[in-house]
Amino acid sequence: xxxxxxxxxxxxxxxxxxxxxxxxxxxxxxxxxxxxxxxxxxxxxxxxxxxxxxxxxxxxxxxxxxxxxxxxxxxxxxxxxxxxxxxxxxxxxxxxxxxxxxxxxxxxxxxxxxxxxxxxxxxxxxxxxxxxxxxxxxxxxxxxxxxxxxxxxxxxxxxxxxxxxxxxxxxxxxxxxxxxxxxxxxxxxxxxxxxxxxxxxxxxxxxxxxxxxxxxxxxxxxxxxxxxxxxxxxxxxxxxxxxxxxxxxxxxxxxxxxxxxxxxxxxxxxxxxxxxxxxxxxxxxxxxxxxxxxxxxxxxxxxxxxxxxxxxxxxxxxxxxxxxxxxxxxxxxxxxxxxxxxxxxxxxxxxxxxxxxxxxxxxxxxxxxxxxxxxxxxxxx
Numbered sequence: 085x086x087x088x089x090x091x092x093x094x095x096x097x098x099x100x101x102x103x104x105x106x107x108x109x110x111x112x113x114x115x116x117x118x119x120x121x122x123x124x125x126x127x128x129x130x131x132x133x134x135x136x137x138x139x140x141x142x143x144x145x146x147x148x149x150x151x152x153x154x155x156x157x158x159x160x161x162x163x164x165x166x167x168x169x170x171x172x173x174x175x176x177x178x179x180x181x182x183x184x185x186x187x188x189x190x191x192x193x194x195x196x197x198x199x200x201x202x203x204x205x206x207x208x209x210x211x212x213x214x215x216x217x218x219x220x221x222x223x224x225x226x227x228x229x230x231x232x233x234x235x236x237x238x239x240x241x242x243x244x245x246x247x248x249x250x251x252x253x254x255x256x257x258x259x260x261x262x263x264x265x266x267x268x269x270x271x272x273x274x275x276x277x278x279x280x281x282x283x284x285x286x287x288x289x290x291x292x293x294x295x296x297x298x299x300x301x302x303x304x305x306x307x308x309x310x311x312x313x314x315x316x317x318x319x320x321x322x323x324x325x326x327x328x329x330x331x332x333x334x335x336x337x338x339x340x341x342x343x344x345x346x347x348x349x350x351x352x353x354x355x356x357x358x359x360x361x362x363x364x365x366x367x368x369x370x371x372x373x374x375x376x377x378x379x380x381x382x383x384x385x386x387x388x389x390x391x392x393x394x395x396x397x398x399x400x401x402x403x404x405x406x407x408x409x410x411x412x413x414x415x416x417x418x419x420x421x422x423x424x425x426x427x428x429x430x431x432x433x434x435x436x437x438x439x440x441x442x443x444x445x446x447x448x449x450x451x452x453x454x455x456x457x458x459x460x461x462x463x464x465x
Contacts, residue, residue, distance in 0.1 A: 146297050151392045153290035154438040158398055158417035160283035161376075161434075167276040174269045181262040188258065192251045199244040294440050311364050314395030322409065322454055325388035325401055333385055333405025336450070336462065343382040343462050344428065346412060346448050347373045347435060353445055356458040367456035368411065368449030375444045377435040379412050381426045382463070390422045396447060397438025402426065407454075413447035414439055 336343070350371035357365050381402055388409075389401035396413035400420065403409050416436020426432055437444050450457040 146293055147394055149293045150290065150297070150440055151394070153286050153293055154397060154436075155392060156286040157283060157290065158415075158436075158438070160279050160286060161436075162417045163279040164276060164283060165376075165434075167272050167279060170272050171269065171276070174265055174272065178262060178265050178269065181258055181265065185255065185258050185262070188251055188255050192248065192255070195244060195248045195251060199241065199248060202241045202244055297440060311360060311395070315367070317394055318396065318411075319454065321389055321393055322401065322451065325403065325409075333403070335406030336383060336404050336408040336410075336452070337406065339383055340462050342464060344380065345371075345463055346379055346382055346410075347371055347377055347446050349373075350377075350446065356456070356460065368447055369459050370414075371446045371448060373435045373444060373446055375416060375434075375436060377444075378431040379415060379433040379435060379446055381428060381430050381432050382410055384427045385410075385425070387420050387422055387424045387426060387432070390418050390420060390424075392438065395439060397441065398433065398436065399447075400432050402432070407452055409451045411447070411449035411451065413449075414441050414445055416444070 350373045352369060353372050354360075354366045354370040356367070356369050360366055379400075383402075383404050385402040385404040387400060388403045389399065391399065393399045393413075396411075398415040398418055399411065399413040400415070400418060401409060401411050412433055414436060415433035415438060418433045420426060420432045435444050435446050439447075448459055450459050450462055
């Protein structure tokens with residue numbers, strides 16, 4: 085039994101008891117019921133009504149808790165994925181900075197050697213000054229040539245010193261950037277651990293809540309009633325979404341049999357039209373997939389609902405225009421928000437088990453003018 089669609093109704097025992105009390109109350113006068121008996125009957129009816137009200141309230145509170153736990157899981161999961169991506173980026177950045185540092189250090193060594201050589205030559209030229217050359221009888225052209233060489237050496241020395249200083253500045257900048265990246269990495273790792281801890285706590289709380297719901301809802305009538313209520317909730321959400329959105333779009337009519345699957349390599353757990361319980365059948369299909377698997381929009385459109393809905397968990401509803409909509413439920417977290425425009429193949433959520441599911445899966449539905457369609461007729465074979 086899929087406990088995500090659970091709703092309290094009269095149990096068979098309570099129904100029979102209440103019915104018996106009511107029948108007794110309206111028996112003909114020959115029953116000779118005295119005032120004390122009538123008073124007792126009224127008290128029992130009142131007690132039964134009070135019990136049912138408390139049970140409904142208790143279940144409603146459990147569903148509220150479930151929503152909070154699953155929303156918390158979604159937020160923690162999203163933060164963890166963001167942290168993982170940032171850590172990957174930081175790791176690459178740190179590796180690149182270290183490589184640049186190494187190259188700059190090698191460049192600095194080479195520049196230092198060049199500068200040493202220029203300083204030696206500059207010293208030798210100036211040691212043999214033009215004045216000493218004049219006194220030794222050197223010709224003027226030779227003196228002029230040596231003077232120009234000395235000037236070029238001087239310019240080269242200045243340029244080498246400038247390059248070395250620039251390299252030192254670059255090294256300091258890289259060192260500062262590396263330190264900043266390493267500090268950020270430590271912060272992200274610390275936050276990542278906290279998010280993972282929050283995620284585990286929320287998952288444990290969710291598990292207990294789901295178990296409590298299972299205990300409260302154990303008969304077929306209760307399950308059927310919840311499924312019927314879930315369907316009403318969905319229709320209400322769709323109706324509200326249709327009112328909100330008036331963006332003209334081309335619809336799905338031309339895409340029949342050509343739409344991509346919302347998740348890759350998924351196994352079908354439940355097909356459209358198969359029995360859920362009683363006379364109620366599946367309005368969509370349930371696709372088993374791993375936690376965190378990207379859920380893709382099957383066609384372009386506008387998101388008109390992106391929130392937790394009882395029975396469907398974290399759900400996305402996309403309006404494709406002309407009365408055509410696609411629904412994606414049971415998600416672990418949502419990647420888009422209401423009002424976003426999406427393209428076919430764009431990730432809108434990740435697979436999860438929200439709504440109280442027993443395993444990770446995606447609930448997928450196609451509706452035309454609010455009427456459920458068989459998704460297989462619209463998806464690629």
